[in-house]
Amino acid sequence: MAHLSTALIHSDDKDNRVSDVAPPINVTTTFRYDNDDLVPWTERENLDFMEKTPIYSRLAHPNSTRLESIFSEILDGHAVIYSSGLAAFFAAMIHYNPKRIFIGQSYHGVRAIANILTRNFQTKQHTLDEIEQFAQPGDIVHLETPVNPFGTSLDLEDFAKKAHEKGALLLVDSTFAPPPLQNVWDFNVDIIMHSATKYFGGHSDLLSGVLVVKEEAVARQLRDDRIYLGTNVANLESFMLLRSLRTFEMRMLKQSENATKIVSFLDSNRDKYDKVLKSITHSSLQKESFVKKQLKGGYGPVFSISLMNKEQCKKFPPMLKYFHHATSLGGIESLVEWRAMTDPYIEQTLIRVSIGCENADDLIQDLANALETLQKESSN
Ligand SMILES: *Cc1c(COP(=O)(O)O)cnc(C)c1O
Numbered sequence: 001m002a003h004l005s006t007a008l009i010h011s012d013d014k015d016n017r018v019s020d021v022a023p024p025i026n027v028t029t030t031f032r033y034d035n036d037d038l039v040p041w042t043e044r045e046n047l048d049f050m051e052k053t054p055i056y057s058r059l060a061h062p063n064s065t066r067l068e069s070i071f072s073e074i075l076d077g078h079a080v081i082y083s084s085g086l087a088a089f090f091a092a093m094i095h096y097n098p099k100r101i102f103i104g105q106s107y108h109g110v111r112a113i114a115n116i117l118t119r120n121f122q123t124k125q126h127t128l129d130e131i132e133q134f135a136q137p138g139d140i141v142h143l144e145t146p147v148n149p150f151g152t153s154l155d156l157e158d159f160a161k162k163a164h165e166k167g168a169l170l171l172v173d174s175t176f177a178p179p180p181l182q183n184v185w186d187f188n189v190d191i192i193m194h195s196a197t198k199y200f201g202g203h204s205d206l207l208s209g210v211l212v213v214k215e216e217a218v219a220r221q222l223r224d225d226r227i228y229l230g231t232n233v234a235n236l237e238s239f240m241l242l243r244s245l246r247t248f249e250m251r252m253l254k255q256s257e258n259a260t261k262i263v264s265f266l267d268s269n270r271d272k273y274d275k276v277l278k279s280i281t282h283s284s285l286q287k288e289s290f291v292k293k294q295l296k297g298g299y300g301p302v303f304s305i306s307l308m309n310k311e312q313c314k315k316f317p318p319m320l321k322y323f324h325h326a327t328s329l330g331g332i333e334s335l336v337e338w339r340a341m342t343d344p345y346i347e348q349t350l351i352r353v354s355i356g357c358e359n360a361d362d363l364i365q366d367l368a369n370a371l372e373t374l375q376k377e378s379s380n
Pocket of ligand 1 (some may be wrong): 084087107144148173175176195207
């Protein structure tokens with residue numbers, strides 16, 4: 001296999017349809033049949049033919065095919081692309097149809113989907129501590145690591161073992177640390193999902209998601225289902241994601257390096273800001289040996305800090321010059337979010353920080369200024 005940076009740029013060369021070096025934006029929803037080669041649907045063995053001759057964009061279109069070529073290569077499995085991260089998770093639930101889902105701290109939208117399944121189909125929900133007690137064959141253990149919003153890691157190997165002992169499958173949401181940071185397959189997991197809206201997209205301007213499975217037959221089934229769920233990635237978004245992927249590795253490494261520097265600065269200056277900064281959470285501050293093993297390529301660019309009170313949480317974001325106060329993460333611009341704004345389940349004084357591609361020293365200076373101001377205010 002080519003290295004990541006090469007694969008990002010060349011895995012879809014085989015999908016070229018025209019002589020353009022930059023792949024065209026395709027806006028069409030429908031494609032003319034080849035009147036010299038008319039094969040009825042019932043005579044098709046599978047849908048692979050659409051990689052060469054698309055029919056209708058809800059089924060597949062040239063840039064969704066390109067994306068699947070690249071993701072299958074860089075995520076080392078059979079990748080199926082979706083219109084969002086949540087569409088990818090929902091597709092997994094529809095396909096595997098578990099009777100029980102074991103789920104802990106994780107993205108609030110994923111939990112909300114689990115709640116819909118419980119409401120409509122009586123799917124049982126359990127915590128991650130209950131795998132041993134309740135899991136049965138065909139159940140799903142859903143693990144997010146590093147976990148939103150803390151940026152801390154959970155032990156993949158340990159959960160894979162617990163799930164497999166019971167015949168359950170381990171689905172890992174690796175959105176917070178895509179390769180080259182974390183290679184989830186090294187830890188015996190079964191299914192991987194990413195919100196491509198975050199680091200793969202990287203510019204806060206598109207929605208997409210991807211599922212990666214080990215078996216080609218499962219990927220085909222997922223693509224068949226996707227036709228009728230109506231959740232293929234959109235035409236324009238797929239072009240933008242394709243463009244983003246070309247520079248993905250550089251962005252990812254820079255964001256990871258920046259975040260690690262910034263967390264280290266905050267951690268070593270805790271005393272200085274002791275009237276503002278209550279706690280910091282990030283994988284780089286965890287001592288367990290599995291963390292470094294999982295994040296071989298670097299730590300994720302998201303971490304959280306807790307401030308002393310809600311008043312400080314309201315004041316802190318507007319004081320920053322280089323951080324937008326907004327939800328989401330993964331983009332080239334740094335963000336902070338008073339997490340209580342969007343997450344109904346989270347502690348009220350948590351600020352999530354998503355580090356972008358700016359200069360790390362500028363970001364440190366910015367955070368330090370705001371913390372110092374709040375520290376002085378609280379000392380009066
Ligand atoms: C954003 C996010 C999702 C949902 O992805 P969308 O593309 O917004 O649907 C799922 N999991 C994690 C960890 C996320 O950060």
